Amino acid sequence: MTLRLVVGAATDVGRVRGHNEDAYLVDDQLGLVAVADGMGGHQAGEVASATALEALRAAVSSGDGVRDAVTAANDAVFEKSTSDDRLRGMGTTLTVGTLAAGGTLLLGHVGDSRAYLLHDGGLRRVTVDHSLVEELIQAGEITEEEAESDPRRSMITRALGIEPNVDVDLYPLQVASRDRLLLCSDGLTGMVREAEIQTVLRDEPDPTRAAQQLIEAANAAGGVDNITVLVVDVVDDEDATASVPIVGPEPPVEDSAPALVDAPADATDAAAGRRRRRGWRVLVWVLPVVVVLGVAVGVLFWYARDTYFVGNDHGTVAIYRGRPGGVLIWDPTLEQRTHLRTSRLPADQRQSVLAGHGQFSSLSDAQAFVRRLQREATPTTTTTTSTTTTAPPVTAPPSTAPAVP
Ligand code: MN
Numbered sequence: 001m002t003l004r005l006v007v008g009a010a011t012d013v014g015r016v017r018g019h020n021e022d023a024y025l026v027d028d029q030l031g032l033v034a035v036a037d038g039m040g041g042h043q044a045g046e047v048a049s050a051t052a053l054e055a056l057r058a059a060v061s062s063g064d065g066v067r068d069a070v071t072a073a074n075d076a077v078f079e080k081s082t083s084d085d086r087l088r089g090m091g092t093t094l095t096v097g098t099l100a101a102g103g104t105l106l107l108g109h110v111g112d113s114r115a116y117l118l119h120d121g122g123l124r125r126v127t128v129d130h131s132l133v134e135e136l137i138q139a140g141e142i143t144e145e146e147a148e149s150d151p152r153r154s155m156i157t158r159a160l161g162i163e164p165n166v167d168v169d170l171y172p173l174q175v176a177s178r179d180r181l182l183l184c185s186d187g188l189t190g191m192v193r194e195a196e197i198q199t200v201l202r203d204e205p206d207p208t209r210a211a212q213q214l215i216e217a218a219n220a221a222g223g224v225d226n227i228t229v230l231v232v233d234v235v236d237d238e239d240a241t242a243s244v245p246i247v248g249p250e251p252p253v254e255d256s257a258p259a260l261v262d263a264p265a266d267a268t269d270a271a272a273g274r275r276r277r278r279g280w281r282v283l284v285w286v287l288p289v290v291v292v293l294g295v296a297v298g299v300l301f302w303y304a305r306d307t308y309f310v311g312n313d314h315g316t317v318a319i320y321r322g323r324p325g326g327v328l329i330w331d332p333t334l335e336q337r338t339h340l341r342t343s344r345l346p347a348d349q350r351q352s353v354l355a356g357h358g359q360f361s362s363l364s365d366a367q368a369f370v371r372r373l374q375r376e377a378t379p380t381t382t383t384t385t386s387t388t389t390t391a392p393p394v395t396a397p398p399s400t401a402p403a404v405p
Helices: 044-061 066-083 132-138 144-148 194-203 207-220 267-278 287-305 347-355 363-376 385-390
Strands: 003-012 022-027 032-039 094-100 104-110 114-119 122-125 169-174 180-184 227-236 308-313 316-321 333-341 357-360
Touching (some): 003 022, 003 094, 022 227, 032 044, 032 180, 044 066, 066 094, 066 104, 094 114, 094 180, 114 194, 132 144, 194 207, 207 227, 308 333, 308 347, 308 363, 347 357, 347 363, 357 363
Antiparallel strands (some): 003 227, 022 032, 032 094, 094 104, 114 122, 114 180, 180 227, 308 316, 308 357, 316 333
16 A cells, blocks of 8 residues: 555635735655744744745655654744844744655644544544634633634634744544545635535545635635645555546655654643643733733833822912823822912912922922921911921821811
């Protein structure tokens, strides 16, 4: 038995986006197929997906197993993103399949692109999305149906190239002649229901035409994202009665595909990893923005509130916290009243206090200024000179301050 892959591939920008950040890789010699959905501003997404596929191909061709090859792709994207400011923060999904000896097709997977297997006419999704809505489904917080229209659908919780290390999900599949695999970006699965995908894959024997039909279906449904589809037929060259037409971009390879050996997937480990990550890896794209906004608000708040001034409160001198007139939503607040009538101040100081005098870094600095005002104030007719000059500032908390005529 000599299995090989016959691939029909298509990618399309869709009907909304300006450029296509998806990419795919088909290498017949290596028995290697992959889909990558890049993301990042200013065309960095295109760089991310292309860089990942290039590094993946190089690693597999030098003998790496799937997990190591995906790790090498992560290294390549991360390195490029951290060494070029214009590419900072870029990332990509990566779903890759390699055909190994003995009819094992090993899938490696990071992100929300998907792999499906069509076997005996039945379609089964193989990969689990690393997306926020998938985690909400698994946690029982929303249903599959609700997820289809959830505005957070495109938020992924794991991507290649974002961090120095990446967790790779591995799925070993035992495949046979006439099995058909679908690798696709979320531009297909976000627009076309699985039942319709299944119909196309079952009814169109030519893999290239099947891929094109799926792209047309996604565009007919709106085409809001880039769409990439690989229809991968498993073909046995020694199966003379094979009804699957052999249509591929390259002539048949006579030798068997190179044996790609990889460690077996540890399913329980992967499940535990998913649970661990649920808490902190959510929203890798949103978190930095939230942090920057938080710091900006904090600095503004500090600027608005970390100062005192002396002003006028209904005809008496008072100490306020904040800045005269306020800053954005933060108005100054009355911190302390005094019994000093504003009208008793010399003319220039009265003007200054009415406008809000000084930026004192502490309450006691402001109180010291009030004591100075008290010394310079003209005595009232009912107060003797001695008490005016020696009395400490009379202060009281706002709620209990008695009105002094
Ligand atoms: Mn996409």
